[in-house]
Amino acid sequence: MANPLTSTTITAQLCLQATTETGAAPDVCVSSPAPTSGPSTLTWEKPQQSMPQCFVLPEGVSLVTPLLHVLGWQPEAAEVVGRLRVLLRTVPLRTLRALAECHIPGLQRLDDQLGTATSDQRGELAWSTEPDRDRLLAGGTAMTQAWITGSLAGIGRARDGDDDSQKAVRAAVLAAVQDLQDLLDRKALFGVQTLTPTVHLWNVRPSSNGTTRPGHFLSYPALADAVARALHGQAILAGNGAMRRVIPRHTQGRAELIGAPVREEEGQASSLVVGVRILSLPGFSQPLIALELYRKHWVTPRAPDLRQGKITGYVLGQLAHPWTVSAGASLQGVNSEYRELARAYGLDETVRAADLADQRSGRAEVVLHRHTRCGQRVLTRVSERDRAEAMRNVALLLAPLGLEAWTSVGEIRLCGDAPASTASADPDQNAGQDDLPWLARTLGMAGQPDLASSVLVIVHHPSCGAEAALARATIEVSTGDRVTVATLPLLAGVHGAAWQDTVQAIREIDVEQGVTGVLLIAPHGDRASGGGTGADPQVHWSAARQALIRQAQVPGEHLLPLDAGVVDSTADFHRRLCHAWTHLTWGQHGALGSLDGVPGPSLPVDAPKVVLGFTAIQRDSSQFGRHFVALAFRSCTRTARTEVRLAYEDRTAPHNLRLTPWESPCQILTRLAGASPVILNSDVNPRQRQAQYQSFVDQTIEGEIDGGESPLVIIDSTHAVNLWPWLADSRIDVENITFGALGNRNMKSPWQRAGLRLVRIRQDNAPQVIGGGPGCGAALPGQATHAGELARTCGPTRPAPRLLRVQGCQIPTYLSADSGPSCTGRREGGQHGEENAGRGVLPASSPAQPAVGPRPLEISVLLTQPGDGPDRLAGLVGRLSSGHGGHGGGTTLPTPLSFERVIRGYLAASEDPNLGGGLGAAQ
DSSP: OOOOSSOEEEEOOOOOOOOOTTSOOOOOOOOOOOOSOSOOOOGGGOTTSOEESEEEOOTTEEEEOOOEEEEEEOHHHHHHHHHHHHHOSSOOHHHHHHHHHHHSTTEEEEOTTTTOOTTOSSOEEEEEOOSOHHHHHHHHHHHHHHHIIIIIHHHHSOOTTOOHHHHHHHHHHHHHHHHHHHHHHTTOSEEEEEEOOOEEOSSSSOOTTOOOOOSSTTHHHHHHHHHHHHHTTOOOSTTSOOOEEEOOBTTOSEEEEEOOOEEOTTSOEEEEEEEEEEEOOTTOSSOEEEEEEEEEEEOBTTBOOOOSSOEEEEEESSSEEEEEEOTTOOTTOOOHHHHHHHHHHTOOTTOOGGGGGGOBOSSOEEEEBOBOTTSOBOEEEOOHHHHHHHHHHHHHHHGGGTOEEOOOEEEEOOTTOOOOOOOSOOGGGGTTSOHHHHHHTSGGGSOOOOOSOOEEEEEEOGGGHHHHHHHHHHHHHHHTTSOEEEEEEOOTTOOHHHHHHHHHHHHHHHHHTOEEEEEEEOOOHHHHTTSSOOOOTTTOHHHHHHHIIIIIOOOEEEEOOOOTTSSOHHHHHHHHHHHHHHIIIIITTTBOSOSSSSSSSOOOTTOOSEEEEEEEEEEEETTTEEEEEEEEEEEETTTTEEEEEEEEEOSSSTTOEEEOOOBOHHHHHHHHHTOOGGGTTOOSOHHHHHHHHHHHHHHHHHHHHHTTOOOEEEEEHHHHTTTOGGGSTTTOOTTOOEEGGGTSEEOHHHHHHTTOEEEEEESSSSOOEEOOOOOOSOEEEEEEOTTSOEEEOOOSOOOOOEEEEETTOSSOEEEEEOSSOOTTSOOSOOTTHHHHGGGTOOOOOOTTSOSSOOOOEEEEEEEOOTTOOHHHHHHHHHHHTTTTTOOSOOOOSOTTGGGHHHHHHHHHHHTOGGGTSSTTOOO
16 A cells, blocks of 8 residues: 655544434434445455455544534532442433433444443543534433433332332432432533544554554544544445444444345345444554444344343434343333433334334334344344445545555465365265255264264253254264264253253263263253243253253253244254254364364474464453453364363462363363352452463463473464453564563573464454355255355365465564355355345344354464464464364364364353353352
8 A cells, every 4th residue: 555645634524413303413414325336446346356344544644533522520410420320220321321312412422331430530421523512511401301300210219119228229319319400400410621623643652563552542432433424324335225323432442333224025124234443453553444344133023033131222313322121121111211212213102112123203213133042133244245345335435534445465375275175075976865864974974083982962852852853863874883872852841850860861871881972952941931031951051051061071062943934944954963063073072173184275294293272261250250261272283183271270279370181172161160260260450360371371381392392372362462461462572572470571582492483363353354265065955145156064174264464564464364154154145145135135144154254363473483484374373274173163263272162152151141140150
């Protein structure tokens, strides 16, 4: 990307607002939709190239923000609000946020706690571009008056059955509310601070390694806001309507916009979503403005998707207003947050929750998130063609801000790249054969690692007998006499005793023959319990997994029954069975397909014999606070086996770090099942936590070096950066690999002498890439994409990714872009993909399908050995993420870190809210 010849300052576009008679603040720039054609030099038009969905400000170009007014609480008002926070368990901030969006003119951002946090001495509530201070104060007054007479008055009213203590609390709440009203009447509630226009520069004070730094704490949020303002009210993809801003939190360098609902003939609806993120790369002097494009699917009036507990959605008016019915609310009730939005936009305020999806007026409509049977929101990708078109239009809209398409990447062609694996079954070779034997021979079912145990136990709900028989026949045909399948039906209508008897039966089989794992075929707890809490242990997968690992000490996978809602329910069931089988037999036993080139892209002959992977899983528990699970993975490139170890605190000696021996993933799960989260690196002192983790990394690496190995060390900094701050973009110094919490020890020289190689990866901070390759895995009959290609099942291999090197980085940095979609779900399109491709509509994804892919893996090469070359080492890490050790996980993490999802999946299940708390709480 060429730099401008002279320094230029571009002023961010500003959309002034007007207040409607109902108080709603429209925020649409009146202009024509973005053109969809015309002269353009953007390389997105060349689909053979992989281009990031990213923009950058050229050097010498800055951003000037408009004049901002900050609305904040006066000291007396802050004291009253603080009293309310003490008296009330939960201050109704969601309602206050909705009212702020409806009443405050020129609203740009809101504080995360709306100025009510005890540590926020300034009490800043909102940032606005409204130039008239009186209009801004009038909006804040209307907002607070509605809050007082609505949510706060309802909380303070006495109720029948209140005891004396409850009556006292309610009386104190009423007194505080009255004090708030008095301050409002005296016009002493708010103050307004003026922030003059600011010139934001990002390369005037870069870090020592050249990484960009915001010159002002508002710089990154201001950049995201400027992009959102430029896109707000514009149509960036034909047929998807104008984009609406979602008002963001103040401190985040993010923004989000949502398009109009697009409805298909069968009644399904979805909206295009554009996410804006401000990113940095190590050693890169400018911030990157990354855009994510995907679709959110909505509940339709014909098929409501309501459940007891949380319901989330948006009121799509002049803005996109998020709202929530809090967990535990009645299915028939809607809280005051929605009522305030309904009042502002002329919607029915008294509507039942069951009728929300049918609400619309002349100025707004209501949409609710559609969910899968597992409770996940349904999100899908946008086709490559639509993404390229949208990015061309976005580039035209962002050009007045000085933003340019980020083209400072170049594809690296590595010598010796092997072609994509052809080990998948060819459907043409099986013409005329029954579907079941052919499906059983797909790659995901075709093999089993060398395991000591040989029995697969299928435990099924009484309503899933047909699925259990189908799964058993498929596995027996696939594996021959290598695996014995046993079926155990759960007792109908029995709760706690059901798992006790089942576990006992599994343990008896394990003693006699050895159990590979357990496949539970059952409806999800919510559905099987008639919409209840899902606490029935017969079908609640979280409780079942706890019982299997804690008592039977065997791994397990959950498989939902046939889904009548899909076109080919049998093929869909086989695909999910394939995924569960590969994850159970390969993933949870630490088995890899191969690390020597069969199958999948080959590894160099001189590749390291040992690959170490370090990560930290961050867990926030309301009971135990923030803590981390420190994990290390070790793969042998000659034996294709992976082991795991865990770092924890000794119960008998606080802060004394203990390391487990190297064990298989399922053995580590057994250890975790008996561990309390208090002992998993949970010290509240960040310095102590950092010392523990850095000692864990140091001891593990030194153990390999002492054993005569020169490992390749891959560390995922996504959460580990909180425990080893040296991994942060601006702190990396390849000449001084520092363990700051261990006496600032520099490990560069000893690790260099030991032959160690160090690579940092990150899976959540790289921009998406437009441009993919062929699919992967074996095809299922009757499933086609909009391009006429067959849909793909999951399998343990996929083509090698494309390696893009970032130009202009002082630290060698790469984006490893997947050549095709994830192997865990169906490809884009589906049954109606052909007819909907031009409209940007895609059908709902499966739970395993990524919503916003393909997201590259970011690779930074930090320590090499003579003769390596950073390109070669990055290519090796890319190969490790392209099928070696794939086990149906759909992860982009390289081997051995791909096994992280085994641990993460168990931890997520053990923290299910229906089980009463953190890890180890469920019995």
